[in-house]
Amino acid sequence: MAGHDDQILTTLKILIIGESGVGKSSLLLRFTDDRFDQDLSATIGVDFKVKQLEIDGNRVKLAIWDTAGQERFRTLTPGYYRGAQGAILVYDVCNRASFRQLDRLWISELDTFSTKPNIIKMLVGNKIDQEESREITRDEGARFARKHSMLFIEASARTREGVQIAFEELVQKIIQKPSLWENQQKSEKTIHPGETDHSDESGQGCYC
Numbered sequence: 001m002a003g004h005d006d007q008i009l010t011t012l013k014i015l016i017i018g019e020s021g022v023g024k025s026s027l028l029l030r031f032t033d034d035r036f037d038q039d040l041s042a043t044i045g046v047d048f049k050v051k052q053l054e055i056d057g058n059r060v061k062l063a064i065w066d067t068a069g070q071e072r073f074r075t076l077t078p079g080y081y082r083g084a085q086g087a088i089l090v091y092d093v094c095n096r097a098s099f100r101q102l103d104r105l106w107i108s109e110l111d112t113f114s115t116k117p118n119i120i121k122m123l124v125g126n127k128i129d130q131e132e133s134r135e136i137t138r139d140e141g142a143r144f145a146r147k148h149s150m151l152f153i154e155a156s157a158r159t160r161e162g163v164q165i166a167f168e169e170l171v172q173k174i175i176q177k178p179s180l181w182e183n184q185q186k187s188e189k190t191i192h193p194g195e196t197d198h199s200d201e202s203g204q205g206c207y208c
């Protein structure tokens with residue numbers, strides 16, 4: 001029966017980044033637990049959830065890191081990024097500042113700290129249930145994604161729209177690039193937030 005660990009193709013590390021309040025934790029909660037909480041508190045440091053997903057007949061385990069958007073809660077930045085095969089960059093379609101910050105901060109931070117040069121990026125414009133307050137058109141989001149070679153989807157953690165597909169498309173693209181995950185199988189190891197990883201010091205091992 002699918003779901004046993006020996007049937008898992010690989011474990012992938014996925015990051016969710018973006019400004020505070022754009023809905024990163026809400027997207028994760030919707031994806032992992034199919035829940036939405038109107039009064040979710042701000043993330044402090046990093047949250048971490050694991051979920052299995054079946055893509056094109058392959059079962060993969062996702063370790064999803066939800067990072068704090070607020071500067072004062074972001075203390076371990078390089079560690080978040082290390083070894084990640086995929087990143088979800090989130091903005092709020094009703095908040096232009098959160099869109100602008102992708103260019104000013106989040107993309108360059110990802111480029112600086114990512115240890116995998118071909119990491120797959122998915123841009124998510126969240127909160128499309130608030131159409132009346134929209135500040136960023138779908139077209140503008142799509143153009144920005146194209147410019148930065150990112151996948152793109154609009155979503156609402158509140159209504160579920162686009163959430164599952166955002167994660168699935170990202171994972172599908174990662175699976176299609178075996179160079180991102182293939183040789184971590186032998187030494188597969190999962191580091192949880194707060195644990196120390198020494199694998200880089202020896203020049204081998206992985207961080208997944």
Ligand SMILES: Nc1nc2c(ncn2[C@@H]2O[C@H](COP(=O)(O)OP(=O)(O)OP(=O)(O)O)[C@@H](O)[C@H]2O)c(=O)[nH]1
Nearest residue numbers: 020021022023024025026038043069127156157158
């Ligand atoms: N209407 C609407 N509200 C949303 C949606 N997603 C999140 N929210 C609300 O937006 C607020 C912030 O959501 P969070 O998920 O905590 O945002 P975050 O990006 O994780 O914030 P930090 O943890 O501070 O980085 C909460 O009140 C959520 O209920 C959405 O799709 N639609």
